[in-house]
Amino acid sequence: MVYEIPMAEECLKFVPDPKKGKNMWVLGMLSYIYSRDLKTAEDQIASIFKKKSQAVIDSNLQLLNAGHEWAAENLDFQFEIPAMPTGKELVVMNGNEAFAFGTLAAGIEVCSMYPITPATSVSHMLAETFEKAGGLVHQAEDEIAAIGFAIGSSYSGKTALTVTSGPGLALKTEFIGLAIMAEVPLLIIDVQRGGPSTGMPTKIEQGDLLAVLYGAAGDAPKIVMAPSTIEECFQFVIVARQIAEAFRTPVFLLSDSNLATGVQPFERPKLKAEWMSAPIDQSPWNEDTKPYQWDEETGLSKRPIPGMKGGEYTLTGLTHTASGQVSYLPEVNQRSTAMRSRKIAAFSRTLKPPKVHGDEEGDLLLIGWGSTRGAIEEATDRARELGGKVSSVHLRFLSPLEPGLKDIFKRFKKVMTVEINYSDDVNAPLITEENRRYSQLAWILRARTLVDIDCFSNVHGQPLKPRNILERIKLELGN
Amino acid sequence: MFGLNNDSCAIDIPDTYHTQGEYTKGIARWCPGCGDHSVLHAVQRLCAEKQLAPEKTVFVSGIGCSSRFPHYMNTYGFHGLHGRAFPVAEGVKFRRPDLDVFVVTGDGDCCSIGAGHWLHAIRYNMNLTVLLFDNAIYGMTKKQTSPTSPMGTISNTHPEGSVLPPVNPIQTTLGVSNVSFVAQTVDWVPSHLYATIKAAYEHQGFSFVKISMRCPKFMAEFSKKKVSERDSVQLLMHENGIQPDDATERMFTHHQPHDPTDINAARALAEDVEKTYLGLFYQNKNALRYDLYGAHNLGYSTEQKMAAIEKKLEAFAV
Ligand SMILES: Cc1ncc(C[n+]2csc(CCOP(=O)(O)OP(=O)(O)O)c2C)c(N)n1
Ligand code: SF4
Ligand SMILES: [Mg+2]
Numbered sequence: 001m002v003y004e005i006p007m008a009e010e011c012l013k014f015v016p017d018p019k020k021g022k023n024m025w026v027l028g029m030l031s032y033i034y035s036r037d038l039k040t041a042e043d044q045i046a047s048i049f050k051k052k053s054q055a056v057i058d059s060n061l062q063l064l065n066a067g068h069e070w071a072a073e074n075l076d077f078q079f080e081i082p083a084m085p086t087g088k089e090l091v092v093m094n095g096n097e098a099f100a101f102g103t104l105a106a107g108i109e110v111c112s113m114y115p116i117t118p119a120t121s122v123s124h125m126l127a128e129t130f131e132k133a134g135g136l137v138h139q140a141e142d143e144i145a146a147i148g149f150a151i152g153s154s155y156s157g158k159t160a161l162t163v164t165s166g167p168g169l170a171l172k173t174e175f176i177g178l179a180i181m182a183e184v185p186l187l188i189i190d191v192q193r194g195g196p197s198t199g200m201p202t203k204i205e206q207g208d209l210l211a212v213l214y215g216a217a218g219d220a221p222k223i224v225m226a227p228s229t230i231e232e233c234f235q236f237v238i239v240a241r242q243i244a245e246a247f248r249t250p251v252f253l254l255s256d257s258n259l260a261t262g263v264q265p266f267e268r269p270k271l272k273a274e275w276m277s278a279p280i281d282q283s284p285w286n287e288d289t290k291p292y293q294w295d296e297e298t299g300l301s302k303r304p305i306p307g308m309k310g311g312e313y314t315l316t317g318l319t320h321t322a323s324g325q326v327s328y329l330p331e332v333n334q335r336s337t338a339m340r341s342r343k344i345a346a347f348s349r350t351l352k353p354p355k356v357h358g359d360e361e362g363d364l365l366l367i368g369w370g371s372t373r374g375a376i377e378e379a380t381d382r383a384r385e386l387g388g389k390v391s392s393v394h395l396r397f398l399s400p401l402e403p404g405l406k407d408i409f410k411r412f413k414k415v416m417t418v419e420i421n422y423s424d425d426v427n428a429p430l431i432t433e434e435n436r437r438y439s440q441l442a443w444i445l446r447a448r449t450l451v452d453i454d455c456f457s458n459v460h461g462q463p464l465k466p467r468n469i470l471e472r473i474k475l476e477l478g479n
Numbered sequence: 480m481f482g483l484n485n486d487s488c489a490i491d492i493p494d495t496y497h498t499q500g501e502y503t504k505g506i507a508r509w510c511p512g513c514g515d516h517s518v519l520h521a522v523q524r525l526c527a528e529k530q531l532a533p534e535k536t537v538f539v540s541g542i543g544c545s546s547r548f549p550h551y552m553n554t555y556g557f558h559g560l561h562g563r564a565f566p567v568a569e570g571v572k573f574r575r576p577d578l579d580v581f582v583v584t585g586d587g588d589c590c591s592i593g594a595g596h597w598l599h600a601i602r603y604n605m606n607l608t609v610l611l612f613d614n615a616i617y618g619m620t621k622k623q624t625s626p627t628s629p630m631g632t633i634s635n636t637h638p639e640g641s642v643l644p645p646v647n648p649i650q651t652t653l654g655v656s657n658v659s660f661v662a663q664t665v666d667w668v669p670s671h672l673y674a675t676i677k678a679a680y681e682h683q684g685f686s687f688v689k690i691s692m693r694c695p696k697f698m699a700e701f702s703k704k705k706v707s708e709r710d711s712v713q714l715l716m717h718e719n720g721i722q723p724d725d726a727t728e729r730m731f732t733h734h735q736p737h738d739p740t741d742i743n744a745a746r747a748l749a750e751d752v753e754k755t756y757l758g759l760f761y762q763n764k765n766a767l768r769y770d771l772y773g774a775h776n777l778g779y780s781t782e783q784k785m786a787a788i789e790k791k792l793e794a795f796a797v
Contacts, residue, residue, distance in 0.1 A: 148596075149569050312556075313556070314552075318558070
């Protein structure tokens with residue numbers, strides 16, 4: 001059944017340009033269809049436009065009511081969908097706001113940044129709240145300075161945060177290498193956008209994964225996490241600070257513009273004192289402990305902080321011994337590089353295998369990361385309803401990877417990543433099995449597991465739709 | 480001692496006294512005759528004179544011969560990236576008003592790759608003591624033209640002589656808004672070097688000291704000429720300036736009266752490249768300080784922080 005809605009004509013009755021009135025008219029219509037009381041909408045209009053003239057408020061109210069009336073007269077259906085009973089207190093926010101709340105709840109006191117879409121609004125929210133929460137936003141002169149400042153701040157005691165997007169990430173690369181080399185805890189949020197170069201600042205892409213993993217010179221192993229929901233944006237900052245400090249290393253959080261601007265409700269977090277960073281430790285340093293006294297098993301070492309008597313050392317980006325002395329001896333470089341790598345191995349031992357959405361075995365397994373989880377799981381569910389033996393897995397840790405992936409993959413006839421980044425179409429001219437370029441997670445998983453993993457990806461700059469994923473699933477299953 | 484015990488003594492006897500040697504670490508690996516040795520010595524003397532607590536003192540540098548400086552100080556140090564000492568030092572200082580932070584940077588480090596940070600660092604005016612080791616060459620990478628190399632300098636990148644007029648770091652610094660302390664000295668006059676670094680340390684704000692340095696390895700002729708050319712040197716004299724000792728005054732017989740609060744006069748002197756002015760060009764004790772902003776809301780308790788977050792969360796509750 002198709003209903004034709006004369007939206008433009010109806011709006012023209014109230015405003016000269018229907019493009020500018022349509023949204024309120026539609027809101028009125030939807031309020032009728034879903035049996036919603038207009039009162040809430042009217043209050044919201046009055047509050048949102050309170051700084052504008054009364055005429056603006058009146059015309060919006062008119063459109064709202066007109067949409068509602070039109071629907072009541074012309075549509076022969078109406079739904080009543082009761083709100084889901086939760087019994088829980090909820091909050092509603094977007095991913096960048098959730099990152100900001102996570103930062104606050106983690107007790108982080110410095111966010112050092114340079115404005116870049118779509119990451120900036122994390123700092124807006126922090127700037128609004130920090131004054132009374134004992135923190136500050138530093139707007140640096142550029143992204144290099146922003147991360148340098150954050151590293152200086154972390155070095156002097158409290159783990160700091162920097163937020164950025166693709167072009168800014170590129171500029172920060174040299175300092176990221178330093179933070180890894182000198183083992184400075186740090187949080188780096190990358191809200192990805194279309195790339196390369198200035199690309200599509202406001203559009204979604206998951207294109208920075210390989211840049212984050214391999215962007216720095218030399219061997220610079222990293223911890224990279226990707227929240228898949230807005231609630232996870234909040235939670236991951238808290239966890240990431242603890243990981244950064246325990247493992248004395250930068251931790252990356254990869255988000256994207258879909259999470260950044262999308263809005264979801266989640267249970268209002270119950271703040272905990274133990275989430276907060278402790279006051280800066282100024283107790284005397286045990287002089288028998290070296291500034292990089294790597295534990296042979298885990299690569300971990302304790303960090304002296306300025307103010308600790310007896311801990312005086314010079315942090316350097318040059319190759320150094322456990323005592324922090326510069327040295328180019330073959331065995332020193334080999335060992336220190338191995339120790340930084342061992343930390344990543346030690347960290348990976350704390351991870352659990354991911355949960356499979358759907359059956360543990362079947363014909364097709366989809367793998368995703370980041371904001372696409374909802375779309376992938378919905379497509380998986382619909383395919384299963386149609387009888388397809390499809391499951392999906394969503395990865396939160398991209399480096400190191402969650403364990404047990406190969407075991408999961410082996411139980412499916414075909415494994416395919418679903419991502420929003422570029423891959424060559426197998427049928428495109430010149431493309432062969434040898435020269436095909438895969439989407440970014442697929443590259444990593446293929447190398448890691450030696451499983452012949454396929455990928456379904458595009459760079460349309462739009463969120464993936466469950467419908468499109470479902471079409472591809474059907475194609476793969478041959479029906 | 481003398482029948483006094485510590486509790487009844489009226490004089491505050493510090494429980495730890497640091498000798499100059501206690502600020503020394505390792506053996507400096509600069510070339511013999513390199514100006515960097517002189518500055519290291521002057522700074523160690525300052526630390527002892529001021530009895531700086533080693534654990535509360537941080538030397539931040541970039542990359543270059545000069546930037547190896549923190550490795551030779553028995554304090555905290557941060558030997559970071561080429562050109563990026565300023566942002567790191569700012570980050571160190573931002574929430575740690577209790578730390579004394581020094582920046583050691585070279586002419587390439589500060590005036591070329593780090594020039595953007597330099598301008599903003601001047602404007603931030605955080606309480607940092609900044610020592611620009613200006614040897615007018617890239618030492619570490621073996622004799623390339625620096626932005627402060629005089630035009631015509633023969634280097635490995637300009638074997639026929641460099642082709643552009645040099646950057647003038649004093650003039651540039653004086654041109655930035657919110658500038659608060661600018662001085663010039665040379666590494667080969669220890670008393671003037673020391674007096675200048677001391678004045679810089681005592682200034683509460685971004686104290687910028689340009690130190691002309693000898694690099695006998697790659698700028699031997701230039702260094703010799705600089706040291707011998709006493710006639711082109713003018714000592715800046717003022718009661719609020721840097722007070723040269725008698726020996727310095729005898730060495731440099733040309734004296735230029737200059738009020739360091741007069742920025743226009745300071746700029747005019749900086750533009751005069753025929754002469755080398757030593758001393759305090761400019762000081763403004765009232766320039767706004769970003770480090771005070773950084774420290775203004777320190778020390779909130781967990782309860783206070785959580786209350787502020789809860790309040791903000793309220794706006795997102797449904
Ligand atoms: C990003 C980067 N580019 C280039 C270099 C190579 N480099 C090291 S020191 C230096 C120049 C140092 O000159 P200056 O700052 O004048 O210090 P000096 O050695 O003269 O004391 C250069 C170009 C580097 N380390 N990092
Ligand atoms: S090369 Fe020049 S600047 Fe470097 S240590 Fe030798 S003399 Fe000093
Ligand atoms: Mg130099």
